[in-house]
Amino acid sequence: MPxxxxxxxxxxxxxxxxxxxxxxxxxxEVLRDVSFDVRPGEVHALLGGNGAGKSTLxxxxxxxxxTDGGRIFVDGEEVTPTDVGTSxxxxxxxxxxELSLLPNLSVAENIFFGREPLRAGFRIxxxxxxxxxxxxxxxxxxxxxxxxxxxxxxxxxxxxxxxVRAASFGARVLIMDEPTSALTARxxxxxxxxxxxxTKRGNGIVYISHRMGxxxxxxxxxxxxxxxxxxxxxxxxxxxxxxISEQMSSTARTVEQVDQPEHSIVRRSVSGTPAxxxxxxxxxxxxxxxxxxxxxxxxxxxxxxxxxxRSTLCKAIAGLIPDARGLIEIGGQAIRPGKPHxxxxxxxxxxxxxxxxxxxxxxHALETNIALPNLxxxxxxxxxxVRRSRVRELFEYGTRGLALVAxxxxxxxxxxxxxxxxxxxVAKWLASRPRxxxxxxxxxxxxxxxxxxxxxxxxxxxxxxxLGILLVNSELDEMVTLCDRILILERGRLTGSAPARIEPAQxxxxxxxxxxxxxxxxxxQ
Amino acid sequence: xSDASRPExxxxxxxxxxxxxxxxxxxxxxxxxxxxxxxxxxxxTIGTAEAILRITAIVSIxxxxxxxxxxxxxxxxxxxxxxxLSGMVGALILQAGxxxxxxxxxxxxxxxxxxxxxxxxxxWLRIPSFLVTLGMLSILSGIALTITGTRPVPIVSxxxxxxxxxxxxxxxxxxxxxxxxxxxxxxxxxxxxxLGKRVFATGGNVVAARFSGVRTDRIKLFAFILSGFTASxxxxxxxxxxxxxxxxxxxxLELDVIAAVIIxxxxxxxxxxxxxxxxxxxxxxxxxxxxxxxxxxSTSIQEIIKGAIIIGAVALARR
Numbered sequence: 001m002p003x004x005x006x007x008x009x010x011x012x013x014x015x016x017x018x019x020x021x022x023x024x025x026x027x028x029e030v031l032r033d034v035s036f037d038v039r040p041g042e043v044h045a046l047l048g049g050n051g052a053g054k055s056t057l058x059x060x061x062x063x064x065x066x067t068d069g070g071r072i073f074v075d076g077e078e079v080t081p082t083d084v085g086t087s088x089x090x091x092x093x094x095x096x097x098e099l100s101l102l103p104n105l106s107v108a109e110n111i112f113f114g115r116e117p118l119r120a121g122f123r124i125x126x127x128x129x130x131x132x133x134x135x136x137x138x139x140x141x142x143x144x145x146x147x148x149x150x151x152x153x154x155x156x157x158x159x160x161x162x163x164v165r166a167a168s169f170g171a172r173v174l175i176m177d178e179p180t181s182a183l184t185a186r187x188x189x190x191x192x193x194x195x196x197x198x199t200k201r202g203n204g205i206v207y208i209s210h211r212m213g214x215x216x217x218x219x220x221x222x223x224x225x226x227x228x229x230x231x232x233x234x235x236x237x238x239x240x241x242x243x244i245s246e247q248m249s250s251t252a253r254t255v256e257q258v259d260q261p262e263h264s265i266v267r268r269s270v271s272g273t274p275a276x277x278x279x280x281x282x283x284x285x286x287x288x289x290x291x292x293x294x295x296x297x298x299x300x301x302x303x304x305x306x307x308x309x310r311s312t313l314c315k316a317i318a319g320l321i322p323d324a325r326g327l328i329e330i331g332g333q334a335i336r337p338g339k340p341h342x343x344x345x346x347x348x349x350x351x352x353x354x355x356x357x358x359x360x361x362x363x364h365a366l367e368t369n370i371a372l373p374n375l376x377x378x379x380x381x382x383x384x385x386v387r388r389s390r391v392r393e394l395f396e397y398g399t400r401g402l403a404l405v406a407x408x409x410x411x412x413x414x415x416x417x418x419x420x421x422x423x424x425x426v427a428k429w430l431a432s433r434p435r436x437x438x439x440x441x442x443x444x445x446x447x448x449x450x451x452x453x454x455x456x457x458x459x460x461x462x463x464x465x466x467l468g469i470l471l472v473n474s475e476l477d478e479m480v481t482l483c484d485r486i487l488i489l490e491r492g493r494l495t496g497s498a499p500a501r502i503e504p505a506q507x508x509x510x511x512x513x514x515x516x517x518x519x520x521x522x523x524x525q
Numbered sequence: 526x527s528d529a530s531r532p533e534x535x536x537x538x539x540x541x542x543x544x545x546x547x548x549x550x551x552x553x554x555x556x557x558x559x560x561x562x563x564x565x566x567x568x569x570t571i572g573t574a575e576a577i578l579r580i581t582a583i584v585s586i587x588x589x590x591x592x593x594x595x596x597x598x599x600x601x602x603x604x605x606x607x608x609x610l611s612g613m614v615g616a617l618i619l620q621a622g623x624x625x626x627x628x629x630x631x632x633x634x635x636x637x638x639x640x641x642x643x644x645x646x647x648x649w650l651r652i653p654s655f656l657v658t659l660g661m662l663s664i665l666s667g668i669a670l671t672i673t674g675t676r677p678v679p680i681v682s683x684x685x686x687x688x689x690x691x692x693x694x695x696x697x698x699x700x701x702x703x704x705x706x707x708x709x710x711x712x713x714x715x716x717x718x719x720l721g722k723r724v725f726a727t728g729g730n731v732v733a734a735r736f737s738g739v740r741t742d743r744i745k746l747f748a749f750i751l752s753g754f755t756a757s758x759x760x761x762x763x764x765x766x767x768x769x770x771x772x773x774x775x776x777x778l779e780l781d782v783i784a785a786v787i788i789x790x791x792x793x794x795x796x797x798x799x800x801x802x803x804x805x806x807x808x809x810x811x812x813x814x815x816x817x818x819x820x821x822x823s824t825s826i827q828e829i830i831k832g833a834i835i836i837g838a839v840a841l842a843r844r
Contacts, residue, residue, distance in 0.1 A: 340736070357732055361726050368726075
């Protein structure tokens with residue numbers, strides 16, 4: 001695979017250069033000192049853990065955010081990106097994870113949207129649109145039907161249309177954010193060919209991905225972001241996965257460790273009924289024959305890259321994926337998959353990824369939110385009336401130990417900070433005394449103090465009530481400190497487990513190095 | 526509606542300001558009523574109050590069912606046609622020789638079934654309720670007109686009319702009793718039971734409700750059944766009032782009903798509202814209509830003023 005293996009002309013002026021970029025959101029300094037450049041004809045990979053600032057950096061380049069310091073050059077000329085339109089006209093374009101095509105228009109109409117060739121009388125020259133679109137696609141080696149509506153195309157082809165569209169706009173720097181996360185292996189190949197084609201014409205690519213295998217394959221240089229700083233770019237020939245993982249995993253382990261004296265192992269009661277047992281558990285599109293057991297008093301982590309099916313697994317267990325198949329047992333009782341009301345609040349709690357959209361009714365009071373999955377628990381009397389005093393008791397019970405910062409139980413959930421909102425979601429499920437609690441990215445966007453509070457409350461429930469926990473978390477150091485066992489999920493399949501007492505960097509390497517074969521092949525070239 | 530200014534206001538005049546802001550429609554309601562009391566001739570009498578409550582009974586009862594639907598973030602535009610058709614169905618059952626009790630019960634069951642049909646179209650086929658019930662509005666009124674070739678069906682059973690309109694119980698006219706019964710049952714279901722809490726959650730955030738184990742489709746279905754049920758009860762009362770089933774008796778009532786619910790503080794986007802508010806809203810609309818009538822405005826002018834007051838009240842109540 002020759003892409004990117006040609007020697008880069010180091011003397012060529014960069015297409016884009018960002019120097020000493022600083023960006024603050026409120027009091028939080030997201031980028032402290034980041035330098036990054038893209039040369040003609042290269043693929044420059046940008047790596048970093050969640051929240052390292054990759055997206056922020058690219059949004060600055062696109063003119064979505066303003067910098068708080070630093071300089072940006074396009075073609076050697078200093079610029080101040082102010083809005084996306086100007087950045088596009090300077091030849092910088094971003095391929096979004098959620099595609100920005102208009103689904104109800106045809107491929108050709110999308111490619112020429114906003115700059116359609118006209119005939120006399122301002123009528124759109126439809127034939128010219130179609131012919132030129134066909135030429136453009138053929139030019140890049142694709143035979144996508146130009147009359148097809150975009151919504152009927154498979155995801156990979158939409159992505160191609162988007163890239164071709166950007167390139168035809170005269171984009172010379174293309175930013176690709178996790179471009180392979182929704183592609184099959186064969187579609188990936190086509191994407192890599194397209195990338196190669198683009199770089200040969202002197203375009204520069206910024207390639208953001210978590211998958212080390214493909215980075216080793218397509219990238220010419222790698223820059224790592226960590227704690228708001230950038231590393232010196234590493235030429236691909238000198239890159240070693242172990243070293244990169246080490247550089248990526250944050251060493252900033254601070255407050256949360258203070259509250260975690262006891263390590264979790266030992267207390268596992270291996271005997272007894274499992275809190276959760278899955279056998280041949282699959283969904284139509286993502287999960288493939290998952291076998292999994294979580295014992296009471298055990299915290300099991302599911303580690304995987306973006307797109308590996310972590311969230312789907314969580315949702316499927318909670319009954320929220322209608323086409324899930326296979327055996328689920330909660331506390332020894334078999335449950336029909338795909339029925340959320342049969343499991344949620346009846347032995348299983350689920351803290352979803354998006355707390356505002358999926359976890360809370362943000363207009364409603366905190367205690368109302370906490371009572372929602374527990375309504376059968378708060379009624380009394382022959383009329384089955386919801387008792388206010390019981391709702392209040394449940395609120396107190398659920399939030400104890402969580403150090404919730406709120407005016408009171410009647411405050412609307414929407415007024416709370418992100419961390420406190422997340423505490424409310426955790427509280428509503430702890431109040432239901434589940435056998436199993438599923439947590440999907442529970443600490444995303446949550447500050448360190450709140451993380452520590454939630455961690456402590458969860459550990460206590462595990463220790464004292466025998467709660468079993470299934471945890472998905474991209475913050476690997478949190479996984480390592482919290483979990484008794486960590487299982488690796490790769491493209492919908494559980495492919496193994498991480499050894500006990502693994503270091504975050506090692507776990508990172510394990511996840512990134514998934515496709516070791518490719519890397520070996522790449523190295524020997 | 527800035528949330529940021531809230532705590533400030535509260536710290537200065539804690540209880541009063543909060544109450545005024547939350548109950549602005551009640552204040553407007555009070556002011557309008559006072560205006561009529563002082564300006565309209567002989568407005569402030571028991572007789573007037575009784576008359577207004579009687580007239581209002583129909584809208585109030587329908588508003589109770591509608592409140593469930595709107596809090597669940599759906600809408601039911603078919604209630605007016607449902608009332609017309611129910612009046613016809615009830616009258617036809619009586620005409621067929623059944624007693625007044627089976628006539629009432631069968632008609633109410635009919636209303637619930639039609640409500641369930643709308644609810645199933647909304648939840649199974651995922652057609653927006655606005656469209657489903659707009660279609661049902663047309664279908665139901667068409668059926669009501671067709672079954673007798675647009676002729677009204679006279680009602681001769683005095684038990685029927687006594688039970689629903691003419692009679693009184695402990696000195697209170699029966700329409701007011703029925704309104705109270707429906708409002709109390711509605712209040713109990715919506716504000717006191719787990720079912721009601723689930724209705725609020727479904728309208729507040731349907732995803733979060735589902736992710737909390739609420740069967741949101743069933744909740745919506747229930748709301749539509751209730752709305753069909755209350756609309757057919759209102760239709761029976763309407764028929765009793767005019768001692769006939771008339772195929773266009775309920776035409777246009779859906780607008781008064783929705784206005785009553787919204788004036789009562791229920792959010793058209795779902796998740797917030799109350800039964801008491803809806804009943805108060807219905808009475809408010811009744812008072813405005815009656816007051817303007819007593820003051821001698823023509824019905825066409827009444828409509829304009831009523832509409833303006835409704836828009837004004839909702840505009841002020843928005844938070």
